[in-house]
Amino acid sequence: MNDKIYDISIIGGGPAGMFAAYFARLRNLKVALIESLPKLGGQPETLYAQKHIYDVAALPKISGTDLTKQLNEQLDIMNCDQYLNTSVSSIDRKDDIWELTTNNETIYTKAIIIAIGNGAFKPRKLTFDYDPTIEENNLDYFVNSIESFKNKDVIVAGGGDSAVDWSIDLSNIAKRTFLVHRRNKYRAMESSVAKLEQSSVEQLNPYIIKGLNYNPDNHDKIDVTLKMIKSDDIKVVTADKLLVNYGFVSDSKILHDWNVELNGPFIKVSQEMETNLPNVFAIGDIVTYPGKLQLIATAFAEGPIAVTKALRNLYPEKNYFEHSTSIFEK
Ligand SMILES: Cc1cc2nc3c(=O)[nH]c(=O)nc-3n(C[C@H](O)[C@H](O)[C@H](O)COP(=O)(O)OP(=O)(O)OC[C@H]3O[C@@H](n4cnc5c(N)ncnc54)[C@H](O)[C@@H]3O)c2cc1C
Missing domain, CATH: 3.50.50.60 (FAD/NAD(P)-binding domain)
Incomplete structure (x- = not known):
C-alpha cells in the first residue's frame, strides 16, 4: 500500500468538492481532491461559464468561470493535493482504509466525500x-x-x-x-x-x-x-x-457499484451528510434529503457539515468546534 493515506478524499471538483476541500485543509486534514476533467469547476465551469449567477452569498453577480477562479484562488491558499484527469471507478474498504481505484493511481483514504454532481463529465x-x-x-x-x-x-x-x-x-x-x-x-x-x-x-x-x-x-x-x-x-x-x-455528457450509473444507498439517482444522506457506508459522506447535487435544493449555496454549506462529521469520527480527541477562522491566520 502507498505510504500516503489521506484523511479525506473528495471525489468531484465542482463547487461542492472545491469548497469542502478548502474547508478540510483549513481544519488541517490531509486532503485529496479528485476530478475526472482536466480542470476543476464542475457545472459552472463546464456548462455555463459565461452565464451569471445571482444567488451566491456576498457575490451579487458572478459568471460561472469567475466563480471557479475565486474557488481556485481560495483553494490555492491551502495547498491541497489535486488529482485532475482522474476518474474514480470503484471504492473498497480494507482494514478501515478506503481504496479508490481510478484510471491513474490508487488513492488511499480514511474518509470519502462524494461530490460528483450529475456524474463524471465527459466531452461529447x-x-x-x-x-x-x-x-x-x-x-x-x-x-x-x-x-x-x-x-x-x-x-x-x-x-x-x-x-x-x-x-x-x-x-x-x-x-x-x-x-x-x-x-x-x-x-x-x-x-x-x-x-x-x-x-x-x-x-x-x-x-x-x-x-x-x-x-x-x-x-x-x-x-x-x-x-x-x-x-x-x-x-x-x-x-x-x-x-x-x-458540450458534455455525464454519467452517474457508477454509483450502483459503490453499494451506497440511493433514492432514485441520488445518494441518501443523514443530516450530517453521512451515507450508509462508514466514513463515506456525500454533498452537492448528488445528494437527497428532505428539503434539498440543488444550488451552489446549499452545496457550499454541506461541505463543512460533512468535513466536521468526518473530523469527529476520525479524531474524536481533537477540538474541532471553531466559530472563528481567524485563529488559522499564520
Ligand atoms: C445551466 C445551469 C445553470 C445553473 N445556474 C445556477 C445558479 O444560477 N445558481 C445556483 O446556485 N446553481 C445553479 N445551477 C446548479 C449548480 O451549478 C449546481 O447546483 C452545482 O454545480 C452543484 O455542484 P456540485 O459540486 O455538487 O456538482 P458539479 O458542479 O456537477 O461538479 C461535480 C464534479 O464531479 C466530477 N466527477 C463526477 N464523477 C466523478 C468521478 N467518478 N471521479 C472524479 N470526478 C468526478 C465531475 O466531472 C464534476 O466536475 C445551474 C446549473 C445549470 C446546469
Whole structure:
C-alpha cells in the first residue's frame, strides 16, 4: 500500500468538492481532491461559464468561470493535493482504509466525500468512426495547451460559448481559424458573437462534420469533411488541428457499484451528510434529503457539515468546534 493515506478524499471538483476541500485543509486534514476533467469547476465551469449567477452569498453577480477562479484562488491558499484527469471507478474498504481505484493511481483514504454532481463529465465526441491515433496530435476535445495551436490551421466545431470563445482566442495565435456550426445562429453570449463578427475567424455554417482522415499527402495534417445541412454540398478543409466543443455528457450509473444507498439517482444522506457506508459522506447535487435544493449555496454549506462529521469520527480527541477562522491566520 502507498505510504500516503489521506484523511479525506473528495471525489468531484465542482463547487461542492472545491469548497469542502478548502474547508478540510483549513481544519488541517490531509486532503485529496479528485476530478475526472482536466480542470476543476464542475457545472459552472463546464456548462455555463459565461452565464451569471445571482444567488451566491456576498457575490451579487458572478459568471460561472469567475466563480471557479475565486474557488481556485481560495483553494490555492491551502495547498491541497489535486488529482485532475482522474476518474474514480470503484471504492473498497480494507482494514478501515478506503481504496479508490481510478484510471491513474490508487488513492488511499480514511474518509470519502462524494461530490460528483450529475456524474463524471465527459466531452461529447464525434459520433462517426475515425482513426483513434488522430486524437494524439490533431484532434482535441479540450484546450490543454494553447501553444499547440500557434501558427496552425485550426477548425473549431460547435455553436455554444466554448466554441465561439475558443475560436476568437485561437484566431489571435493560429494561422487560420475556422468555426464550423450546424446552424446559422450561435448559442453563445451576444457580446461573444459580436466579437466573433469582428474577428478573423472564418465561419462555416450551416455545416456538420461528416468525416475525419489524415491528409493522404501530409500525415501531419487532417482532412475534415463537412456537409452543408439540408444540401448535398460537401467541403473538405485541410487543417492541422480540430477542436470539438460539442458540450458534455455525464454519467452517474457508477454509483450502483459503490453499494451506497440511493433514492432514485441520488445518494441518501443523514443530516450530517453521512451515507450508509462508514466514513463515506456525500454533498452537492448528488445528494437527497428532505428539503434539498440543488444550488451552489446549499452545496457550499454541506461541505463543512460533512468535513466536521468526518473530523469527529476520525479524531474524536481533537477540538474541532471553531466559530472563528481567524485563529488559522499564520
Ligand atoms: C445551466 C445551469 C445553470 C445553473 N445556474 C445556477 C445558479 O444560477 N445558481 C445556483 O446556485 N446553481 C445553479 N445551477 C446548479 C449548480 O451549478 C449546481 O447546483 C452545482 O454545480 C452543484 O455542484 P456540485 O459540486 O455538487 O456538482 P458539479 O458542479 O456537477 O461538479 C461535480 C464534479 O464531479 C466530477 N466527477 C463526477 N464523477 C466523478 C468521478 N467518478 N471521479 C472524479 N470526478 C468526478 C465531475 O466531472 C464534476 O466536475 C445551474 C446549473 C445549470 C446546469
